Amino acid sequence: MSVIEGTGYRRPPYNWLTPFRSRELAGQPKKRTPHAAQGERRSHLALVAQNLVRCPQCRSPKPSHQACPHCGTYRGRQVIKIKTRRSAATT
């Protein structure tokens, strides 16, 4: 479903616009894709592990160029408020 930004308009899904019979006759692949070609195509789809660095403040691992999710600092500045868990004694 596509959205035209800022208009609130949403194009209805493809199968609403297309009657059943013509959907059957829609574009079909001319040849089957061999398993080897499929694998070659997918050879570039591997996921890469996120690069983590140590936070200079609290030493916990964090994604580089991002505020530390543990202590909420970035370049020595507090940029995120870290919610502290209420202990059982205070509730």
Ligand SMILES: [Zn+2]
């Ligand atoms: Zn930190």
